[in-house]
Amino acid sequence: MKAPRFGRRERPVVDPIGRPLNDPARELRDAEARGDASAVDVIADPEPTELERITGWLDERTGLAGLVRTTLRKVFPDHWSFLLGEIALFCFIILVATGTFLTFFFVPSASQTTYAGPYPPLQGATVSEAYNSVLRLSFDVKAGLLMRQVHHWTAVVFVAVIVAHLSRVFFTGAFRRPREINWLIGFGLLTFALAEGFTGYSLPDDLLSGTGARIAYSAAISIPLIGPYVASLLFGGEFPTAAFLPRFFVLHVMLLPALFAGAIVAHVGLVFLQKHTQFRVGRAREDNVVGRHFWPGQAFVSGGLFFLTAAVVALLGGLVQINPIWAYGPFDAPIVSSPAQPDWYVGWLDGSLRIFPPFEPVILGITIPSAFVPGVVIPGILFTIVGIWPFIERRVTGDRAPHNLLDWPWESPFRAATGAAILGLFAILTLAGGNDVLSAFLDLPIESLTWLFRFLVLAFPIAVWLVVYALCRSRQRYPAPDERPKGGIRLVRNATGGWEEAE
Amino acid sequence: MNRRERRAERLVLACFAVTFLTGLGLLGVYTLGGDTQVQGVLLALCLGGLGAGIVLWAQELMSNEERVEERHPLGTGPEGSAAVAEALTDEAGFSRRRVLQGGLVAALGGLAAALAIPVLSLGPAPGRSLFETPWKKGLHLVGFDNQPVKADAIPQDGVVTVFPEGFPGSADGQTLLIHAGADRLQLQGDAATWAPNGFVAYSKVCTHAGCPVGLYRAAQGQLICPCHQSTFDVMQGAVPVFGPAARPLPQLPIQLEADGTFTALGDFSEPVGPSFWDMRLGG
Ligand code: FES
Numbered sequence: 001m002k003a004p005r006f007g008r009r010e011r012p013v014v015d016p017i018g019r020p021l022n023d024p025a026r027e028l029r030d031a032e033a034r035g036d037a038s039a040v041d042v043i044a045d046p047e048p049t050e051l052e053r054i055t056g057w058l059d060e061r062t063g064l065a066g067l068v069r070t071t072l073r074k075v076f077p078d079h080w081s082f083l084l085g086e087i088a089l090f091c092f093i094i095l096v097a098t099g100t101f102l103t104f105f106f107v108p109s110a111s112q113t114t115y116a117g118p119y120p121p122l123q124g125a126t127v128s129e130a131y132n133s134v135l136r137l138s139f140d141v142k143a144g145l146l147m148r149q150v151h152h153w154t155a156v157v158f159v160a161v162i163v164a165h166l167s168r169v170f171f172t173g174a175f176r177r178p179r180e181i182n183w184l185i186g187f188g189l190l191t192f193a194l195a196e197g198f199t200g201y202s203l204p205d206d207l208l209s210g211t212g213a214r215i216a217y218s219a220a221i222s223i224p225l226i227g228p229y230v231a232s233l234l235f236g237g238e239f240p241t242a243a244f245l246p247r248f249f250v251l252h253v254m255l256l257p258a259l260f261a262g263a264i265v266a267h268v269g270l271v272f273l274q275k276h277t278q279f280r281v282g283r284a285r286e287d288n289v290v291g292r293h294f295w296p297g298q299a300f301v302s303g304g305l306f307f308l309t310a311a312v313v314a315l316l317g318g319l320v321q322i323n324p325i326w327a328y329g330p331f332d333a334p335i336v337s338s339p340a341q342p343d344w345y346v347g348w349l350d351g352s353l354r355i356f357p358p359f360e361p362v363i364l365g366i367t368i369p370s371a372f373v374p375g376v377v378i379p380g381i382l383f384t385i386v387g388i389w390p391f392i393e394r395r396v397t398g399d400r401a402p403h404n405l406l407d408w409p410w411e412s413p414f415r416a417a418t419g420a421a422i423l424g425l426f427a428i429l430t431l432a433g434g435n436d437v438l439s440a441f442l443d444l445p446i447e448s449l450t451w452l453f454r455f456l457v458l459a460f461p462i463a464v465w466l467v468v469y470a471l472c473r474s475r476q477r478y479p480a481p482d483e484r485p486k487g488g489i490r491l492v493r494n495a496t497g498g499w500e501e502a503e
Numbered sequence: 504m505n506r507r508e509r510r511a512e513r514l515v516l517a518c519f520a521v522t523f524l525t526g527l528g529l530l531g532v533y534t535l536g537g538d539t540q541v542q543g544v545l546l547a548l549c550l551g552g553l554g555a556g557i558v559l560w561a562q563e564l565m566s567n568e569e570r571v572e573e574r575h576p577l578g579t580g581p582e583g584s585a586a587v588a589e590a591l592t593d594e595a596g597f598s599r600r601r602v603l604q605g606g607l608v609a610a611l612g613g614l615a616a617a618l619a620i621p622v623l624s625l626g627p628a629p630g631r632s633l634f635e636t637p638w639k640k641g642l643h644l645v646g647f648d649n650q651p652v653k654a655d656a657i658p659q660d661g662v663v664t665v666f667p668e669g670f671p672g673s674a675d676g677q678t679l680l681i682h683a684g685a686d687r688l689q690l691q692g693d694a695a696t697w698a699p700n701g702f703v704a705y706s707k708v709c710t711h712a713g714c715p716v717g718l719y720r721a722a723q724g725q726l727i728c729p730c731h732q733s734t735f736d737v738m739q740g741a742v743p744v745f746g747p748a749a750r751p752l753p754q755l756p757i758q759l760e761a762d763g764t765f766t767a768l769g770d771f772s773e774p775v776g777p778s779f780w781d782m783r784l785g786g
Contacts, residue, residue: 075572142537146546149539178577211714211730218712218777221633225780228633232626238633239713240674243626275574282569289572300561307554311547318543333674334664334707334715353712353747354731360749362783369778370749371712404574436732446732447745 072295077278081172084165086302089264090309091158095196096257098151105141107133108249110205110242119326127330130205130245134325150317155197157313159345162190170389170419172406174277176399180390182270185263187387192260194345199252201343204323205245210331212342213248214239215353219376222369240333280405280480287404341434351432352378355453386422408480413472417465424464428457511563518556525549633782634774636667636676636706638755643668644680644704644765651764654702657682660721664707667767675775677707677715678755679726680765681737687724689738697768699759705741706755708776709733711748726752750778 031039048056059065076082109129115122117132118139127135137144166186169175175183198216202209217239220231236243275289284290292298316322329335342350356374360367385392393415394400409416431438432453439446525548532541592598643651644665652663659682667676685701697703705726707715714730719737725744726735733746741752753775756768774782 075570143533143539143542145539146542150543214714215712215730221777221779227779228629229626232629233622234626236626238629238675274577275572283571287574289574290569292567293570297561297565297567300557300565304554304556304558304561307550307557309554311549311551311554314543314550315547318540318547333672334677335717350731356747358733358743358747358749360778365783366780367778367782369780370710370747371777374747375712402576436729450732450746 071272072293074272074275074294075289075291076294076298077276077284077289077291079279081168082276083302083305084161084168086305087309088158088161088165089268090306091154091161091313092260092264093306094154094310094313095151095158098147098154099253099257101147102137102151103253105133105137105144106130106203106249108203108246110240110245122326122329125330128205128245130203131325131330134204134206138326146314146317148317149320149322150313152200152322153316153320154313155200156322156343156345157309157316159193159197159343162193163345166190166386167419167423171409171416172277172279173403173412173415174406175390176393176403177390178274178402179270179277182267182274183390184387185267185270189260189263189267191383192256192263196252196256196260197343197345199248199256201323201346202248203245203252204325205331206323206325207328207331207335208323208325208342210240210333212346213244215350215371215375218371222372222376224372227369240331275404277404277406279408284405286402289404341437344430347433348426348429349375349379349433351429351435351453354435355429355432355450355457357454382422382425410472410475411480413469413476416472417469420468421461421465425457425461428453428460432457508564511559515556515560515564518552518559521552522549522556525552633776633779636770636775637670637673638667638676638678638767638770640767640769642767644678644757644767645669645671647671652680653763654682654700654759654765655763657702659684659701660719662719664715665704665765675708678704679707679716679719680704680757681719681726683724683737687738690740693756694740694754697754697756697758699757699765702757702759702765703737704755704757704765705735705737705752706771706775707752709748710743710750710752710776710778711746713776716752 028040055065055068107129111129112126113129113132115125115127115132115135117123117135119135122135134148137148139145169183169186198212202213213235217231217235220234221227223230232238234244234247235241236247276291278284278290282290341347352374353371356370356378358370359373360370362368396414397412407415432450435446435449435453438444439449442449525545529542529545529549532538532545597604645651645668646663646665649666649669649671651668652665657663657680661682663680665678665680666673670676681703683698683701683703685698688695688698688701688703690698690703705716707717709716709728709730711728711731711733714728716726716728716733716735718727718729719725720727724736724738726737726741727733728735728746728748731747733748734744735741735748735752736744740754743749743751750773753771753773755771757765758768760766
């Protein structure tokens with residue numbers, strides 16, 4: 001056995017008479033037989049290495065040696081799709097790091113000032129302190145624009161990766177007993193991430209961000225009866241208010257990240273306790289975990305993936321312009337720019353607001369605002385379905401058994417079809433959110449496009465559901481990936497001259 | 504070490520070298536003035552080299568041996584849950600005092616009410632604020648500069664954004680003054696008298712979700728909101744003809760003064776902007 005290289009003093013590798021020390025039990029017996037007390041001491045209680053001294057110091061004060069050892073030896077199943085959640089976590093870390101840098105320069109204030117920076121078109125313009133500080137960050141602070149763009153790009157990637165991770169968990173049935181709680185926590189993480197995106201988007205106080213905030217205010221106002229109160233408490237009065245920037249800032253940099261971090265700890269903690277799910281391949285069974293030790297293999301892969309994730313967002317942030325607020329201009333209530341495009345993950349909500357028919361009935365003097373159904377009810381229903389899916393599916397299938405082995409997506413056609421239909425619905429709504437851009441691009445009148453989307457939003461999810469269901473059923477007739485014989489399928493000539501699969 | 508391992512080791516070293524060099528390069532570029540694109544690429548190479556090196560190291564040079572770990576059910580069974588339930592309730596001084604438990608819950612309810620105080624301070628009660636704008640009888644229609652706009656400065660089909668005198672830039676008072684032309688306007692009743700010489704004024708706040716209705720298509724006589732494309736017919740009292748908005752833009756009663764300026768005859772007759780549930784109950 002080779003001694004670890006960390007120690008200053010190495011563990012003796014030969015005994016006093018020069019024999020290799022590779023069998024402590026035999027060495028001990030020999031030494032005792034010889035009556036060599038000092039040798040007995042050294043063999044029974046060898047000099048600790050430097051590393052052992054450190055771990056010992058910590059263990060004596062925490063008693064965690066056992067837990068740490070178990071963690072280092074924990075087995076992680078290996079599949080590329082299991083890394084999606086990790087990438088989301090890495091994005092969060094990058095967001096905190098770049099975001100912290102941004103807070104050192106950002107001024108969350110709506111009070112007015114005159115722009116006197118180096119960007120000629122805006123010189124002399126009356127802008128808010130917030131907008132001014134983001135311009136300064138973009139043009140005057142060295143590497144400030146890079147940090148800002150990396151932050152924004154990471155946010156964009158962050159939500160995308162969360163959605164991908166959620167889809168993986170959904171389509172493989174990883175949310176089933178005993179992992180329902182973690183589905184709920186994960187769903188909470190998604191909503192926190194969306195709220196982070198929305199509040200962050202509003203902070204630079206440019207024309208576009210103001211438009212998003214205004215629509216959020218209108219959606220809040222449309223809540224039954226208490227709406228005007230909710231909106232007033234949230235924004236500190238009637239929109240636009242001076243209070244809303246500092247409030248969104250605190251939500252964005254303190255409350256939401258704290259909630260997010262707490263939920264991540266719970267999320268990862270539960271994965272640790274329950275152990276990771278795995279696909280039904282090789283030696284994997286319900287009652288084991290097959291994969292790689294956490295240390296060093298898995299930990300190195302994850303650590304490397306962190307830097308690779310950071311590299312991708314650094315490249316995007318450096319080369320691809322995002323949210324050039326100087327081009328949009330400062331927020332001003334009576335001005336709006338067209339087309340106003342939100343970040344991609346809010347587009348579906350915008351689409352819902354755009355294509356919903358004008359509907360504002362007055363019942364017994366009570367008005368149901370036109371923004372209520374498309375802006376509050378529809379998102380509420382969609383998110384509730386996603387949030388409580390494990391319980392819906394349990395109802396539908398009656399499957400209450402614990403599952404540690406994952407389904408292949410086609411093994412549950414109902415789930416796969418429903419998930420695909422929901423994704424399809426979001427996709428159509430997102431496209432509808434860009435109907436003005438599409439109309440210019442396709443040279444179609446916006447009215448026809450809107451009617452097309454009104455049709456598609458109903459027809460497309462149904463079509464997707466049927467197609468995916470049929471595809472899953474037909475895929476079920478073939479063996480699952482692990483059951484297929486290695487090296488492909490063997491065909492043999494049969495009696496009638498045709499081909500058939502060899503057994 | 505075989506040839507494959509030697510190659511892998513060289514590759515990992517090369518990756519780390521990229522990180523080392525680009526890191527120094529980044530510092531250099533920064534010191535020499537910095538450039539977002541160059542810094543972005545260098546930073547990406549610096550991070551990417553490190554990431555690629557570490558992953559390669561793990562994949563090529565560490566044992567990829569498949570390990571198997573047993574998985575045991577997490578639950579401790581009925582005894583476990585019974586033990587927890589017992590631990591929660593075995594203090595008779597707690598579990599038997601039903602009246603006190605009820606009192607505690609009631610007290611916490613009171614505490615919750617007390618805690619509402621800071622929450623309620625977050626914003627004023629909306630009161631009449633959603634029903635009113637700064638518009639009042641006799642106020643001039645002014646531009647961003649608080650100067651009254653003049654009729655002869657607005658050509659046929661021209662549009663200006665106007666505010667109540669003394670409130671330039673007002674968010675809920677913002678109004679569009681449109682020179683629609685007397686022959687094209689088809690307003691009924693009071694509304695017709697509020698449109699002197701073919702000038703008509705509508706709230707600029709969209710009745711859908713509150714965006715400023717920014718676009719006037721003079722040929723069709725339509726106002727279009729850029730947010731969700733609600734379209735309002737200016738000639739018919741700004742009734743919505745397309746898109747998600749369901750309520751006309753409220754019309755501002757105005758009159759033309761002898762000096763060519765406009766004044767308001769009063770506030771809008773309806774709340775401006777997005778609707779809310781009790782808007783027709785009078786607040
Ligand atoms: S805000 Fe005007 S159409 Fe929605």
